[in-house]
Amino acid sequence: xxxxxxxxxxxATRLDDNxxxxxxxxxxxxxxxxxxxxxxxxxxxxxxxxxxxxxIDKVQRIGDAIEREDYQAVGGELFDPAVSVGVFLGTRxxxxxxxxxxxxxxxxxxxxxxTGGDAAQHVTRNHGSLNLNKPNQGVFYSDAVETTNDAWRIxxxxxxxxxxxxxxxxxVVPRANSGxxxxxxxxxxxxxxxxxxTEKGTNRVVTSFPTGSTPPLPxxxxxxxxxxxxx
Amino acid sequence: xxxxxxxxCPICRQGALIVVKTKDRNxxxxxxxxxxxxxxxxxxxxxxxxxxxDEVGVVDATLxxxxxxxxxxxxxxx
Numbered sequence: 396x397x398x399x400x401x402x403x404x405x406x407a408t409r410l411d412d413n414x415x416x417x418x419x420x421x422x423x424x425x426x427x428x429x430x431x432x433x434x435x436x437x438x439x440x441x442x443x444x445x446x447x448x449x450x451i452d453k454v455q456r457i458g459d460a461i462e463r464e465d466y467q468a469v470g471g472e473l474f475d476p477a478v479s480v481g482v483f484l485g486t487r488x489x490x491x492x493x494x495x496x497x498x499x500x501x502x503x504x505x506x507x508x509x510t511g512g513d514a515a516q517h518v519t520r521n522h523g524s525l526n527l528n529k530p531n532q533g534v535f536y537s538d539a540v541e542t543t544n545d546a547w548r549i550x551x552x553x554x555x556x557x558x559x560x561x562x563x564x565x566x567v568v569p570r571a572n573s574g575x576x577x578x579x580x581x582x583x584x585x586x587x588x589x590x591x592x593t594e595k596g597t598n599r600v601v602t603s604f605p606t607g608s609t610p611p612l613p614x615x616x617x618x619x620x621x622x623x624x625x626x
Numbered sequence: 627x628x629x630x631x632x633x634x635c636p637i638c639r640q641g642a643l644i645v646v647k648t649k650d651r652n653x654x655x656x657x658x659x660x661x662x663x664x665x666x667x668x669x670x671x672x673x674x675x676x677x678x679x680d681e682v683g684v685v686d687a688t689l690x691x692x693x694x695x696x697x698x699x700x701x702x703x704x
Contacts, residue, residue, distance in 0.1 A: 508662060508683045509646060521641075521660055531640060560637055561663060561677035592638060592661050602660050604640050 501547045502599040503540070514600040515540045522604040525577045532578030533586055533604035543603040546570050546589035559595055566591040567606065574605025630689060632656060632700045636674035637663045643671050645692045645701075646684035654687060654695050668700040 460468035503514045510517070523539045526532055535542050546568040549555070557564035568589045576584040586605035593599055631642035641660025645668075647653065655678070656671040657664045663677035664684075692698050 508681055509657065509659070509685070529640075529642070530634065533640060562679050562681075563637060563661060563663060563677070565638070590638070590640075601662060602638065602640075604638075604660075 499598060501544055501593075502597065505594065505599045505601060514602070518543060518600065518603050521602065522574070527577075527579050529578040530580050532576075532581060533574050533590070533606050534577035534581075535574040535605055536572065539603065542570075542573055542605075543589060543591060543600065546573070546591055546603070547598075550591065557593070562595040563601060564593045564595050564597075566593070576607070629703075630692065630701045631659075631703060632668050632697075633672050633702065635661060635663065636671065637661050637677065643668070645687040645695070645697055647687045647691060648682055648684055651691075653682075654691070654697075655682075655684060657684060668697055672700075 457469055460466070505514045506512065507514075507517050512520070519539045522533055522535055525534050546566075549570055550566050550568045555566055555568055557566045559565070566589075568591060569587065570589050571587045572585060573589050574586045576582055576586060584607060586607050588606045589603060590606045591603045592601045594601060631644050633643050635641040635643055635658035638658060638661040641658035641662075643656050644659050646655050646657045646664075648655075655664045655666060656668050662681065664681050665671035665675060665677055687695070689698075692701065698704075
């Protein structure tokens with residue numbers, strides 16, 4: 396027993412040494428017969444190496460499938476998807492992909508020139524709850540600021556370009572179940588878009604509200620006219 | 627929210643066009659109460675002209691001030 400303990404201590408202090416030698420000594424120390432078990436230990440080592448190599452190859456195949464976005468192949472390789480993917484990403488110093496990490500958020504600091512409140516107060520007051528004094532009004536189902544931030548993330552992830560009118564950029568962002576048609580004229584229809592208006596060329600929020608499909612374009616929009624065919 | 631509005635905002639189609647004034651009462655504008663685009667007159671706002679690029683701090687105009695400015699005829703909800 397003391398021999399096993401000595402060997403275990405020896406192994407523990409030599410973890411930086413060749414792994415095969417450590418495994419051999421451990422096997423010998425436990426089994427007690429160097430010659431008898433040397434061969435089997437070698438086979439064990441070889442089998443272990445093969446298993447390790449198989450794991451390395453498997454992870455490489457999983458990584459290749461992920462990079463080409465062949466998720467069916469990924470599923471076919473995995474027994475425990477989350478763990479295997481995590482091992483792959485972790486060994487390469489990567490984290491879970493996320494569109495948020497490199498996307499600058501919205502700037503809500505713009506103060507209303509009329510009320511003095513910031514943009515978050517403005518959006519919440521105008522589109523956070525039903526107001527029957529407004530003829531047309533998009534009303535958010537949930538928190539107006541959070542929904543708008545989510546819409547911005549979608550817009551930047553999907554590279555949605557704004558329509559610029561005057562000194563306003565108007566983003567129409569598809570986002571299902573963002574709100575409903577309120578105001579005096581609204582019939583509570585579900586809205587699957589968020590119209591987000593910023594100061595031109597910036598991420599400073601002016602206002603935001605849910606809308607149906609593409610809302611009516613601004614009156615000043617320059618519609619291209621069909622050219623008449625010259626006879 | 628202003629009691630008196632002119633029309634629907636031609637830019638955002640959500641806000642109402644209202645009459646506002648600079649705090650020193652020297653100038654009157656038409657402004658959307660949602661996207662806060664500003665125009666120099668009701669005519670420009672209604673036809674969807676390019677909004678003003680320089681926006682100023684404002685307060686709501688009173689009905690008397692709107693009438694004195696000659697814009698009372700544009701108010702829809704009198």
